[in-house]
Amino acid sequence: MHGMEGTARDPEPGPRPATSRHVAEVLAEVATISAYFEVETEPLESGWRPLTDLLTDPDPLSDRIAEVAKRLSTTEAQIAASIFFQGLAARLWSPVIGAAVTRELLVDLAPARSFWRPTPSGPIPLRVTHPAGWEITDPDRAAEPLYRAVVTGLLEPLAHTVQAIIKIAPGLLWGNAASALAGTVQTIARRRPELAARTVALGRELLSTEVLEGSGELVEPAPGHLFFVRRSCCLYYRLPAGGKCGDCALIDSETRGEQWARALRDTRGGP
Incomplete structure (x- = not known):
C-alpha cells in the first residue's frame, strides 16, 4: 500500500541569497549604463x-505630483501623475533588469530597505541601506520573479495610491509601466549590444505577463533597432509644450513608419 511513497520528489531548492557585498558590486556595475540604473549603497x-x-x-505622493505639475506648467493633476508614475517606473525597472541580464542577480528593492531623495529634475535618486538580492539560477525563468519584485511589490502599491488621490485609468498607468520597461530594454540593447538578445527576450516575456499583457509591443523593423508601440497614451501631448511620444498609441501607422525610417537613417548616418 506504500509502493508510491518512494516516488515523491524532494522540494525544489529556493533562490540562493547573494551577499551584500556582491549585490553592491553588481549595482555599481549596472549604474554605468545610465543614471536611471543607479542605486546608491552608502549609509543614509x-x-x-x-x-x-x-x-x-x-x-x-500628492506633494511630489504637485511639484511635477508645477515643473511641467500644467494644472492637470492627471498628466503630472502619469508622467511621475512613468518616471518612477523607469527608475525601478532599470536597475532590476540591468542586474538580471548582466550578472543574473535579482536585486531586492523592497520599500523596507529602499530610500529616495527629492531632486528638482532628472531621475529620482535611490539608495539601499543593506543591499540584498538572490542569484538567478534559471535565467530562462527569470521573468516571473522579476515581475513579482517590480510590478507586484512596487508598482501595484504605487498605482493603488495614485488612483486613491487622482482619477486616472489603470490601463494608462500600466501602459506607462510597459513603456518604462521598454525604455529600459532599449537602453541596455543600445549600450550593451552583447546583452541585447537576452534583454529583448526578457522584456517581451514581461510585457506578456498579467497586467502588462496587451499594453504594447516591442518591434524590430531592422536588425538591432528596437521600437515600442503602446496601446494607450501617457497624456504628455496635453502639456503646453508637449507632443506625441515616439511610442504613442495616437500616432498613425504612416507617421510611425516615417519616424522609424528617419531614426534608422540617423543611426546609420545615411541621407
Whole structure:
C-alpha cells in the first residue's frame, strides 16, 4: 500500500541569497549604463526618505505630483501623475533588469530597505541601506520573479495610491509601466549590444505577463533597432509644450513608419 511513497520528489531548492557585498558590486556595475540604473549603497544621510513615502503614503505622493505639475506648467493633476508614475517606473525597472541580464542577480528593492531623495529634475535618486538580492539560477525563468519584485511589490502599491488621490485609468498607468520597461530594454540593447538578445527576450516575456499583457509591443523593423508601440497614451501631448511620444498609441501607422525610417537613417548616418 506504500509502493508510491518512494516516488515523491524532494522540494525544489529556493533562490540562493547573494551577499551584500556582491549585490553592491553588481549595482555599481549596472549604474554605468545610465543614471536611471543607479542605486546608491552608502549609509543614509539627512534628506533621504523611505520609499514607502511614494508608494503607499498619499500625502508625500500628492506633494511630489504637485511639484511635477508645477515643473511641467500644467494644472492637470492627471498628466503630472502619469508622467511621475512613468518616471518612477523607469527608475525601478532599470536597475532590476540591468542586474538580471548582466550578472543574473535579482536585486531586492523592497520599500523596507529602499530610500529616495527629492531632486528638482532628472531621475529620482535611490539608495539601499543593506543591499540584498538572490542569484538567478534559471535565467530562462527569470521573468516571473522579476515581475513579482517590480510590478507586484512596487508598482501595484504605487498605482493603488495614485488612483486613491487622482482619477486616472489603470490601463494608462500600466501602459506607462510597459513603456518604462521598454525604455529600459532599449537602453541596455543600445549600450550593451552583447546583452541585447537576452534583454529583448526578457522584456517581451514581461510585457506578456498579467497586467502588462496587451499594453504594447516591442518591434524590430531592422536588425538591432528596437521600437515600442503602446496601446494607450501617457497624456504628455496635453502639456503646453508637449507632443506625441515616439511610442504613442495616437500616432498613425504612416507617421510611425516615417519616424522609424528617419531614426534608422540617423543611426546609420545615411541621407
